[in-house]
Amino acid sequence: MRVNSIGTRHYSARRRPAYAAFLVHRLSGLALALFLPIHFWVLGQALRAEAALEGFLRWTDSPMVKAAEWTLVLLLAAHAGGGLRLLALEFLRWRDWQRSLLAIATAFTVLIGLAFALAL
Amino acid sequence: MTQDVRRETWLWFAQRASAAVLAICVIVHLITIIYATRGGLSAAEILARTRGNGAWLVFYIVFVLAVAVHVPIGLRAIATEWLGWTGSARDWVLAAFGVVLIVMGLRATWAVVL
Numbered sequence: 491m492r493v494n495s496i497g498t499r500h501y502s503a504r505r506r507p508a509y510a511a512f513l514v515h516r517l518s519g520l521a522l523a524l525f526l527p528i529h530f531w532v533l534g535q536a537l538r539a540e541a542a543l544e545g546f547l548r549w550t551d552s553p554m555v556k557a558a559e560w561t562l563v564l565l566l567a568a569h570a571g572g573g574l575r576l577l578a579l580e581f582l583r584w585r586d587w588q589r590s591l592l593a594i595a596t597a598f599t600v601l602i603g604l605a606f607a608l609a610l
Numbered sequence: 611m612t613q614d615v616r617r618e619t620w621l622w623f624a625q626r627a628s629a630a631v632l633a634i635c636v637i638v639h640l641i642t643i644i645y646a647t648r649g650g651l652s653a654a655e656i657l658a659r660t661r662g663n664g665a666w667l668v669f670y671i672v673f674v675l676a677v678a679v680h681v682p683i684g685l686r687a688i689a690t691e692w693l694g695w696t697g698s699a700r701d702w703v704l705a706a707f708g709v710v711l712i713v714m715g716l717r718a719t720w721a722v723v724l
Contacts, residue, residue, distance in 0.1 A: 516688065519681075519684050519688075520684075520685075520688060522681075523681045523684065523685055526677065526681065526711060526714075526715075527710065527711070527714055529718075530711070530714035530715050530717065530718040531714060531718075532718075533718035533719075533721055533722055534714065534717045534718045534721045535721070536653065536656075536657060536721040536722050540653045540654065540657060541653075543653040543656070543657075544652065544653035544654070547651050547652060547653055550651070551650075563640070563643060566636060566639075566640065567640060569636075570632075570633060570636040570637065570640070573629050573632070573633060574633055576629075577626065577629060577630060577633070580626070581626075602640050602644075605644045606640075606643065606644050606647065
């Protein structure tokens with residue numbers, strides 16, 4: 491914590507929960523950006539034949555791939571939740587509600603993660 | 611307004627506008643994923659739901675286009691802030707990545723809807 495020239499105390503941005511939210515948003519976005527071409531390529535397999543897509547889907551039945559799938563869905567939910575929080579902060583001027591928005595974004599991620607885990 | 615400021619403003623707007631579209635698309639996509647994976651995924655099930663469906667065709671085209679705008683601009687911020695990569699080479703590479711996403715995304719849409 492630092493004290494500035496007018497005596498008000500403020501925490502370093504890197505120590506705030508908002509920095510954690512920023513990191514989660516950025517890293518989940520990066521992971522999703524790298525995953526997208528693979529996702530499109532797999533769906534494109536249906537152009538060759540339904541069997542090609544089915545073959546790939548059977549490969550995804552293995553527990554390791556299921557865990558990776560779950561992680562990706564969680565990352566997508568986290569990025570969407572964090573993105574909605576940012577849009578609300580920038581356009582709705584809900585700065586006082588920042589903590590609430592963080593909680594809502596986290597709850598959205600957990601909810602989607604649990605729902606997908608139950609559906610697997 | 612200089613050309614740089616105008617470009618940054620336009621990119622900021624495009625990032626937020628595409629994010630607003632993606633917010634809706636991703637929520638629909640997540641609900642579909644959870645619904646579709648109950649009891650396991652099969653190619654026949656996926657294609658039965660999507661093939662010949664005009665609503666899914668429009669939805670996925672909008673989804674792909676919004677992704678192709680949103681992703682390169684997000685990667686541009688990462689390239690600039692974390693890698694210190696600036697300049698026109700960065701922008702050309704990321705624009706090319708956007709084009710790759712459009713081509714691959716529309717190909718995937720074509721494969722599962724048409």
